[in-house]
Amino acid sequence: MTAPLLSIQGLTKAYPGVVANDDVSFEIGKGQIHALLGENGAGKSTLVKMIYGLVTPDSGRMEIAGQPHAPATPLQARDAGVAMVFQHFSLFDALDVAENIALGMTDPPPMRDLAARIREVSDAYGLPLDPDRIVGDLSAGERQRVEIVRCLLQDPRLLIMDEPTSVLTPQEVEILFATLRKLAAEGTAILYISHKLEEIRSLCDAATILRLGKVVGRCDPRETSARELAEQMVGSTLSSPARPAHTPGDTLLTVENLSLPPAHAFGTPLRDIQITLARGEVLGIGGVAGNGQDELLAALSGERLSPRGTVTLDGSDLSRAGPEARRKAGLLSAPEERLGHAAAPDMSLTENALLTGHGRKGLTGRGFIDWRGAAGFARDIIAAFDVRTPGEGTAARALSGGNLQKFVIGREVLQGPTVLVVNQPTWGVDAAAAAAIRQALLDLAEAGAGVIVISQDLDELMEISDRFAALNEGRLSAPVPAATLDVKRIGLMLGGAHDMEAAE
């Protein structure tokens, strides 16, 4: 490694009340895959936004290949050879692939030539892509390909990838890694942000660890264990969730022949779903985003009603019951989208606690609200789930993603559900909070409830599920005991190879 491609010295950015980056320095060499590690709120996003020209640093210097780099806009950063694949895809659903790519280019060729170049580049890197398809119809993995191809067309010197694997199947991750290694071999530097430590250990040559905006460590991830990395990130030792052995009890929830048409143009239909859930059991449902997770949650929570006889709890048919009636019967749920679905952003935590908890917690009477009781319930959740907030009067929007997630999961857990359905319970939540949420779900199952965890985090599902099933294009595979699974087999299940039982 000769002179570094990107060199960052003493970069500092403060927002009112918080220093997002405090005197951060590191270097990335040409062709190096450099990991940026840290919990949520450690300042990773702010750092890359400064490199990409979305945020201007308060002080500090950046250099690219010896030239000062101080982009005021993403356009200038792109001209300097910096390309970025965003964590939340920055794509336009209603436009087609070629249009999306043209928008991200400084000087795009005519549409016809562009389509040809997209095919060329995507084939060269093993990322097949049809330029004419509407992005809204693509799977998460394909959408990411759009972003990557968009970056590659600019011939970047530095490629920033923000949590790129969170929505991919293990096989898609392998393809992505092969692409990244190929790029690195061609001399492109890659700044790779992730909290999946095993991935970083297998992919990256160097790592910088951030905590609370400061660099707390540098290491070679290939020679450091995942546990050491995690403990450096968190700054304390971690405990894995305890999962005592148990035998499943009698059946609580059955879903039979549940089929639903898609709710909107880019939605997924549910096809003939079968689920049985026993007392004390955790059923993990994996799948790549957009394969029916939201739809399944909506059908179980009561947001969408299904034909009579399809959803039964404890022997009573809830198929035609709305969310309120299902909550009363003991079937509770926590959807994926925290702001706007699980919680009303501009309402206080007390009001949000009241919104789902009023029935089971007896917080309303004769049409009046028991505000004192509601505030007490909110305080209970805050205390029991270590939600970091000034108080129960704070607006939901003001909480960080992880804290709000703890709150919305805690709100359901503390209502004593018979069956709890959660979608992506630890998405975007830091390691310590994720461990706490998983432990709470396990404790709930231990106490005799049934828990369905829909998640795209396979490690999470392996860790807490008794049985595992995969969603693929709205079909649910037959569940298999989680203990018998390995990553390869899960990958095949996610890809839709449901009949592999017979093949083996």
Add this chain to the structure above:
Amino acid sequence: MDLSAISPTLLVASLMVAATPILLAALGELVVEKSGVLNLGVEGMMITGAICGFAVAVETGNPVVGFFAAALGGALLSMIFGVLTQFFLSNQVATGLALTLFGLGLSSLLGQGYVGIKPPSTPRLDLGPLSDLPFVGRVVFGHDWVVYLSLILCVAIWYFLRRTRAGLKLRAVGESHDAAHAMGLKVRAIRLAAIAFGGAMAGLGGAYLSLVRVPQWTEGMTAGAGWIALAIVVFASWRAGRVLVGAYLFGGVTVLQLNLQAAGVALPVEYLSMSPYLITIAVLVVMSARGTRRSLGAPADLGKQFHAVH
């Protein structure tokens, strides 16, 4: 009642004239909504354009100058909306409604000296022998220049939105302003430009009413045309070609009910007068029942507030 008194040639020719103000305003609003902004002030911008165009045409004696003034007046008025919603982040629905009320008031103030005056006429284009062809001559080649301009603009806007890079940027801003911003597109500037264009088009539409279709100035003369233009954008699923269909359909029903009234159909006049509006509502209900916002083609960030975080 004598239906044979209704001449198909005149019916088609006059429906084009009746539809042109709505077509112009609806095309403008289409561009505005494609950029993700919902401007409910079309009615106010139209009537402001109507009086600006009328006054300037009367003063200068030149209707073409009048139309330019109308576009300018509409665009200026729309900038009140633009600045309020894009910089002060005011609510788009409330601001749009306020703009309509303000435009109605402002126009009657400006128009006080112009009631009962006849404006300089905007002649039909003389296309020589083409205009003498039977039926086609009157229907296709027998109009004033604004009718042709509206048709050309319809094609131009379709081409702009579908085929040009600037149009792609505009659609991208309307689809997801956050993603567009992350890419370095200037969301506010693009939206302001779209709003100004929408205002100018509404102004032109209004001036066509006061200078050609009626032609004179009366208070509140747009009589809901701006609202119909808004409805037609939804009816058209945000596509320029269908805006033309929608506007001509509405124009057709309007002209037909006038003809039916003249032919002495035994229905109360009130029912006939409300029929274009009823049909618009019915079509909107049918269109909306067919699917969600997405499948209808509505821009995903329509009416949403853009606030750059940094």
